[in-house]
């Protein structure tokens with residue numbers, strides 16, 4: 001297992017790592033939310049471990065944020081210590097295994113894998129967020145899910161110990177994984193078993209095409225956190241919402257997207273997380289009234305709700 005280990009006499013300076021009152025709207029795809037009481041951006045294993053040990057000593061709850069592209073952060077902020085993974089970005093290759101730290105953007109990881117002559121993840125091109133966030137939610141697109149090529153996950157528990165989980169595909173289902181909605185583990189690194197590619201241009205083209213499709217259909221035009229609701233068995237949440245005539249429906253600065261009824265967007269950056277939550281409840285109620293289907297959130301609520 002490759003981990004960064006510093007010289008044992010090198011002390012981690014927690015004063016340099018811990019930051020008080022960090023604005024979180026920039027860490028949310030929908031650009032809403034309050035402040036973290038305390039946040040840190042660890043860049044290696046030792047820093048992460050030192051932070052978790054500190055949180056244990058101080059009795060602080062831990063929250064993990066990747067790209068925040070599937071998270072609604074409370075306007076009242078996040079209590080305890082928020083660990084933002086964006087500096088955990090290293091990768092290496094062992095044969096056909098592409099090993100990557102959890103904070104690397106998935107889209108970037110796919111590019112680097114292709115650079116390293118490995119393919120298989122291209123259909124997830126353009127999917128916002130980090131490798132860790134995608135694993136926690138078993139993100140997917142175009143018929144593949146991140147778990148399909150996942151071989152192992154290294155995660156840290158709150159006592160600072162690193163564990164390796166060998167991945168069995170059957171442990172993962174639609175937006176549900178052994179790592180979902182856990183506040184007692186942090187995904188540190190993942191290994192993907194990929195395929196050797198000789199035609200890197202072809203792989204790059206495949207990836208660019210799916211990303212361009214997302215761009216064309218306006219997914220990146222407004223701040224959002226992707227699909228709000230899971231698709232109920234055999235149904236499409238977006239279609240159910242559309243059939244209620246809710247496209248364009250607005251509460252405060254939060255609006256049901258005109259293009260994707262299952263997306264809520266932040267119009268003119270005026271929305272609060274409270275607006276978004278209120279709109280979610282309204283949509284759920286309307287869909288239940290019309291279709292007798294109770295929609296369940298795909299997004300994660302983070303902080304003091």
Ligand SMILES: Cc1cc2nc3c(=O)[nH]c(=O)nc-3n(C[C@H](O)[C@H](O)[C@H](O)COP(=O)(O)OP(=O)(O)OC[C@H]3O[C@@H](n4cnc5c(N)ncnc54)[C@H](O)[C@@H]3O)c2cc1C
Pocket residue numbers: 029063064065066067068069070071085102103127128129130131132133134135136137138139140141179181185186187188219220224225226227300
């Ligand atoms: C425009 C747009 C399009 C999207 N399209 C898709 C799509 O096609 N398919 C799809 O599945 N999703 C889609 N999404 C949703 C989102 O991009 C994915 O769910 C993404 O994988 C989330 O990654 P993240 O790093 O932003 O996660 P975050 O929002 O930061 O976190 C999500 C959850 O994972 C946890 N988490 C994050 N990192 C770690 C870690 N290292 N260890 C432990 N827990 C962690 C968080 O605590 C939180 O509970 C879309 C979103 C947007 C904005």
